[in-house]
Amino acid sequence: MSNPGEGDLTPIDGLSQLAGYFEAGCKPAARFRIGTEHEKFGFRHDTLAPPPYEPGGIRAMLEGIGADGWTPILDKGQPIGLTRGGASVSLEPAGQFELSGGLCQTLHETKAELDEHLAEVRKVAEPLGLGFAPLGFHPLATRDEMPWMPKGRYGIMRAYMPKVGTRGLDMMTRTCTVQVNLDFASEADMVRKLRVSLALQSFATALFANSPFYEGKPNGALSNRALVWTDTDNARSGIPAVVFEDGFGFERFADFALDVPMYFVYRDGHFIDTAGRSFRDFMAGKLAGLEGQRPTMGDFADHLTTLFTDVRLKRFLEMRGADAGSPAMMTAFSAFWVGLLYDDAALTAAEELVRGLSAADLMVTRAAVPTQGLDAPWRKGKLRDLLTPLLTIVEDGLAARGQGEGIYLEPLREIAAGAPTQAEYWLARYNGAWAGDVRPIFAEAAI
Template sequence: MSNPGEADATPITSPRQLAAWFEAGCKPHEAFRVGTEHESFGFRLTDHAPPPYAASRANPGGIRDLLEMIAADEGLTPILDRGQPIGLNGPGFSISLEPGGQFELSGAALASLHDTKAEIDTHLARVRRVGPRLGLGFAPLGFHPTARREDFDWMPKGRYAIMRAHMPRVGTRGFDMMLRTCTVQANLDFSSEADMVRKLRVGYALQPLATALFANSPFREGHPDGLLSNRAYTWLDTDNARAGIPRMVFEDGFGFERYADYLLDVPMYFVYRDGAYIDVSGHSFRDFMAGRLAGFEGQVPTIGDFADHSTTAFPEVRLKRFIETRGADSGNPAMLMAQPALWAGLFYDDAALNAAYALIRDIAYDDLIALREAVPKSGLDIKFGAGTLRDFGRDVVAIAAEGLRARAMLNAAGEDERIYLAPLQAIADGAPTQAEHWLCRYHGAWNGDVGRIFAESAF
């Protein structure tokens, strides 16, 4: 989740400004970039327990120590919340903490996937260098395989305290989402409102497929529980007023204004003022604009307030001044690369985007919702169209490969970006997903010991 807010103090005097804020993200095709964000669970090497925020003699290897060590090693700037470090800013990237201490790299906007590969390699080297000095390892999995909610230390971030109080009012799995999930997402650009609409519709329609392809969380509290993606299952009852797949994206007339209007009614969490998060949970941004927000009566919100609010909506694809594809479990380094490769291949070549749109155009909204609800358990084996979701995935991955071929961006070895789709091509052709691989290990070589996953999955 995002670090503290955008400082644009422009007063909002008209709803049209909100649509214009999104529209300002439009870029010419040659300026398109790819950003990648990915999370991993820190764990103590001795007992696999989640590390605390602040270390003690009884509970060594703290997250705060980790941030301070990286800052000292690399000269990065700490991000503070009430005087406590909760992230780091670097040149074009940031490091942040999820509520349970999950360690996130928010990568730079980069010209090619080869640059993304270099960035991920740098991050892996970072955690491999620093982690052992604190007795920590890092496992990129979609849902924590062994820990209970009460095993986590809550990170001292103001917005998380507000969310922690609010989550039990709106769903049964909000604490699991906050504490026990990790994801990987790709951030991509659009050239116009029409281009945004097309990409958002393709992105939403393909999120259930992405969830199935990237499934990497088949365990809960030390045992298989019949699911392939506990992370995706968690999102089905976290806070449905701000999550899922909004119907309006597929309706006639959808565009920047309709998305801004949707956000006006997504319940707020906070207003950020003078370095502090002020709890306004449950009220709408529409009330804020009308001067009716409790505690802020008569005050005019700013564009910065709206930008902050936009980060508190959690749909499967999120629109900001770029598009975030969000429906995948975190995974091994090859799968971390496959996620942006899939979406760049589909979005950044016109022929590929047209082909993907043709595939999804006739999927009914209600069928899409049913698919989203089924994939955490059934994955790629779901009956879909004339075959299975795996068959559909084979067609989608092939379209993405053609899109990357057309981009013709080569690395030093003369390879184009299609190399990063290799794990998805294998899965679409019948290889096990990450979740299926771990289940085979559990029932075979591990003899039922889920703890073995930490050493085998760690960076």
């Protein structure tokens, strides 16, 4: 989740101005970039327990990495993130370590950035007796065993989540994801990409599933992270039907966002709890507790960070549907979406694969994916039926870029040829070499 910031102080004067916020993200294809975000769980080598903020834990990690040219981000005087150039390091609620990468031109740059970050993490973690493992859901710890980071917005969310779902606190503390952020050229280009990526996000969830354990045992899920999202806060997550309605565009999405309940307003370095209240009321000067005050464009940008749809529209598109995984799989995740969305012929071919599907159809598949994975229903067959045709489209899309980026699809080619997904691999290890003990996953998945 994003680090805090008050941003643009321009007052909001209407819906068209909010639509203009998204429109400002349009850029020619020559300026398209790749932005990645990826999270990982910390663990103590001796006990496998998640490290606290301090002592000898997450704060020490931030301070150690920060010594290498990073600028600290503070919340009430405590470091809760880092920034350097166009990249940042931030903390999820239980200390999951996140890199929000800079803007890269090619997947080769993305891979190099990931490798550099993981090396920085290892360098600081090892003397502290810590390791880090990118998995979609914590395989061992209970919710109560997870620590909480001193980040203001998380206190607000912690109190609000149990009011709107049963699994929101698990989402905050026991999940990790990988995300790729991609550009659009125009409103029409945004609509095409958003519809295709929402339609195929469940396929990505199944393909990259990497969280089959719950508190030390299998519980029937392949992606516990995805299972958590089925009952976190459905007013702000999932597949918004408005995206598939005639006439959808920037203004319609802005209007949808106004009715997503708020979490907070950030003022003078402090978070003001507005959880459950209406941004639409805020625009009218009628927000309870802040009567007479009106929002700024920075407030709207902050509010957008609290929308948790499977694909999120900002001034770019965020693919949010996958578990964190091995470095090779996280790079493959970026490669999959770049190949699909950054070549017009590939995008057109993908549109044909999803043509005629409604948001309701897609939600049926989404509900089945956490437990069924690639065997979840898709039209008259299964998601697995998409593996070969989709990877062919992606291969062609990457080839059209002429950068030799197809090498990063190798883990996906192996799955298409019959290899297990990450979740299936871990289950085989649990039932075989590990003899029913999940703890070896930390050493085997560690970066």
